[in-house]
Amino acid sequence: MRIAARCPALVIAACASGQGKTTVTAALARLHERQGARVRVFKCGPDYLDPYWHQLASGAVVEQLDLWMTGEADCAARLHAAAQQADLILIEGVMGLFDGQNSVADLAQRFAIPVLAVVDAWAMGGTLGAIVHGLKTYRPGLPWAGVLANRVAGEGHARLLQEGLQDPSDWLGALPRLAGAEGGKLLPERHLGLVAAHELPDALQRLDATADALAATPLGRMGSAALERFSVDFAAPPLAGQIPALLAGRTVAVACDAAFSFIYPANLRTLAQLGARVQCFSPLAGDSLPACDAVWLPGGYPELHAGRLAANQALRDDLRAHLAAGKPLWAECGGMMALADSITLQDGATQPLWGLLPGRVQMQKHLAGLGPQQLDLPQGQLRGHTFHYSTFDSAAAVATRTARPGQAVAPNVGEAVYRQGSLRASYFHAWFASSPAATAALFGAGEA
Incomplete structure (x- = not known):
């Protein structure tokens, strides 16, 4: 009998693209990898570029999870295998939390993985509370972790954002707007998405800088014991069938x-x-x-x-x-x-x-x-x-x-x-x- 594997896990999602999901996911992976944890990162949906950053941050190969493209059975098998080996599983979402068929919310709910919402709060105040309330309650039964505010102007701005939340336990911290970075964002972009990590000689330094900033937040200060609140039991999937060697000798x-x-x-x-x-x-x-x-x-x-x-x-x-x-x-x-x-x-x-x-x-x-x-x-x-x-x-x-x-x-x-x-x-x-x-x-x- 194959048994379930238990591991802390988070789905890093947002209300839309461009909120900083990749930055937060990579920084969180880098922070825990530096502390000696075994981190496995997945990317929701089709994406070739974000995984380069996550692989650099975690030191491990990054795979896709998509309930339609890769299939539910494939997702279950990859998550179960990762949970057997890892101390922390991170899954970066795609677009907005509820966008499209087979959405990020569908994946989180199917596997009971808590959602960490990342919100770009640069031009925002108390409205953060409304956005968080909507993301948290729009889908009944959605597993929830909390919110991390991104591109925050300073401590006063962070307090304003935090005070707007209906549930104080939702607050997992704020990342500052990066001085000198284009648009205050860590990772540069071009027409197909992020510039791949291997194209930037200072890629690891960029990740370390954001990991350092994340370490000062409630989320970043969570050690292995605190992360247990996000633990998930990943059921063992049925054994996959053998793929015939149709290209043998080629x-x-x-x-x-x-x-x-x-x-x-x-x-x-x-x-x-x-x-x-x-x-x-x-x-x-x-x-x-x-x-x-x-x-x-x-x-x-x-x-x-x-x-x-x-x-x-x-x-x-x-x-x-x-x-x-x-x-x-x-x-x-x-x-x-x-x-x-x-x-x-x-x-x-x-x-x-x-x-x-x-x-x-x-x-x-x-x-x-x-x-x-x-x-x-x-x-x-x-x-x-x-x-x-x-x-x-x-x-x-x-x-x-x-x-x-x-x-x-x-x-x-x-x-x-x-x-x-x-x-x-x-x-x-x-x-x-x-x-x-x-x-x-x-x-x-x-x-x-």
Whole structure:
């Protein structure tokens, strides 16, 4: 009989995006990691960038939790496994606490994890009490931990905020507005979200500075004994079935660098479970294509590195030969962009790219695609998402399209999945474990 595992846990949520959830989650992880605790951090929903900060803060791999994309059984298994090993589990929410189907509140309530609300209180006074009351009581039975006010001007401002709360026990402290930081925020942003931690030489110092500030709050002063009030019993999930080795004997080459960094660890793990040998290479470092049976070009920031990518003519020729040999190539979002003829940046400059998929990429000032998506293939349904600030004008054949969860494929709705010979490309980011059989098909399983 498999038994439950008990561990203190918090869901760090907010009333909207931009309140400081990532900063607080990373700072809390860093604070306890410095004290010798084993901290496991998860991120709700699709996100490639926040996990870089949480991994730096905790020293452990960060996984996704999403009741639709990864599935409830997957969430239960990951939380149970983490609770067996960790002293503290932190789960950063996405958007607002109650936003969307399968919301952060749904996850917190499903697993009985207390919610810590982070509220940007820079231009706020007693209204904080109304916001906290609403978040706390809107959903009957929602597990609740308290509130942490962010970007607070000083001790007088903090007292004003605290006095506005109906329940004094809700107050878990205030983080100050950081002098000299852009907008008073710790973590810089760009068009797809936060700048990844590995791109900033002072990333750890930034985390330490906020961890130090957090240490002065009631939340930060909680030791292991005090954190027991947030303990959760994570039930043992049923044993998962074995994934068939549909890619046994095959090597999948994966582009891995600053231009192609949107890679879920679980996706690499799924490829390995399918029997594939995963071989990473760096287009930006000038690598040639490793000997392989299939290629995965994941998403990332090709628009920031277009010149260097275009300069790697040897790799472009390798990819051209790979496709000429009829070998599979799956390109997601930024990976698809890199294959285009050219890209026009927001400043109007146009850069050539690899020219292996006809079409032109145009960067946009606003979001061009966002949200959960599913891709139906003959082998099964892949779940995933889309999030991009560019458009792709291509004459390539559209083999199919993605659709919103539970909806049928419709013309000119969802993301196009282009097919040209053995090349398939889309703005769609796939969660491979949602259908190992469909994933294996993307990389050539079943082909002679």
